[in-house]
Amino acid sequence: MSEHQHRHGQGHQHGHHHGDVPAADFDWDALAAHLEREAELRAPAITGAAQWLRSLRGETDGVRRVLDVGSGPGVIAGLLADAFPEAETVAVDQSAALLERARARSGGRLSTQQADLPAEFGKLGEADLIWSGNAIHHLGDQQAALTSLAATLRPGGLLAVAERGLPMRYLPRDFGLGRPGFQARLDAVHEDGFSTMRAELPGAIEEVEDWPAMLTRAGLTPSGTRTFLIDHPAPLARPAREHLHTQLARLRDQLADNLAPEDRTTLDALLAEDTPTGILNRSDAFFLSAMTVHTARKAA
Known part of the structure; x- marks a missing residue:
């Protein structure tokens, strides 16, 4: 994401923090495979975002150190390393297991740093470019987190x-099971559930999520916001359908008690592996989402 967001039933681009769930509750190796596949599906959009960041930086030979804060297994950190080959790219995460995965998949291109945020923002070291994907919203005080990252620049x-x-969208509005929508x-x-999660975070502060305004309050000058499309049309390749199946199974575990009975029935039908209406076998399944990136610059 944080790839942390998968624990709340939604796929986003990447990032990872424990947030509301203790680290011991997860099999990080198993989760890493799911997070890697999610990030790989989103790779074209992330590559586009990285190229945009290059254009915003201008003279990229001045980019000596890049941080991916909330890196998970390092897929996006690897894409940032591709976009800024002249820089040291550091995958920063709370999980030692996911950082080991990042090291293994990077072939030595990445450095890694374990950090328990927000307590250890001060240990990140200076950087010329910081990427944080779906990690800030898993910290209680989002404004303080942005201010800490700004101080690192x-x-x-x-x-x-x-x-x-x-x-994410993955099926037509009416796909022949249950009620449309x-x-x-x-x-x-x-x-x-997301609002409840935010409210229960340590030190949670309600914040109007105007990200450019928050970046301004962090002492930075906003330099643009862009949205990047993730579009894999039907029919999906088998690995992408398997990813959707895993995502729906996590939805079933996390949200089932709050779904109407008819929607639980629909979800169970989508998870059935041996029927043509299951997500693994549907020809109408697709993968469509959008990732919004907010940027801001520190004064020279």
Whole structure:
């Protein structure tokens, strides 16, 4: 995401923090495979975002150190390393297991740094470019987190915060099971759960999520917001359908108690592996989402 967001029933671009769930509750190796596949599906949009960041930086030979804060297994950190080959790219995460995965998949291109945020923002070291994808919203005080990242930037440095965007869509409005509008109803349940998660975070502060305004309050000058499309049309390749199946199974675990009975029945039908209406076998399944990136610059 944080790839952390998968624990609340929605796929986003990447990032990872424990947030509301203790690290011990997860099999990080198993989760890493799911998070890697999610990031790989989103790779074209992330590559586009990285190239945009290059254009915003101008003279890229001044980019000596890049941080991916909330890197998970390092897919996006690897794409940032591709876009800024002259820089040291550091994957920063709370999970040692996911950082080991990042090291293994990078072939030595990435450095890694374990950090428990927000307590260890001060240990990140200076950087010329910081990327944080769906990680800030898993910290209680989002404004304080942005201010800490801004303090980490070198003069002229750029902070890129990928937050929210649009929820994933993977089936037509009416796909022949249950009442039409199934995914919109899942979104509503997810948003309630997301708000509860935010409220229960340590030190939680309610914040109007105007990201450019928040970046300004962090002492930076906004340098643009862009949205990047993730579009894999039907029919999906088998690995993408398997990813959707895993995502729907996580939805079933997390949201089932808050779904109407008819929607639980629909969800179970989509998870059935041996029927033509299951997500693994549907020819109408697709993968469509959007990632919004907010950027701001530190004064030179």
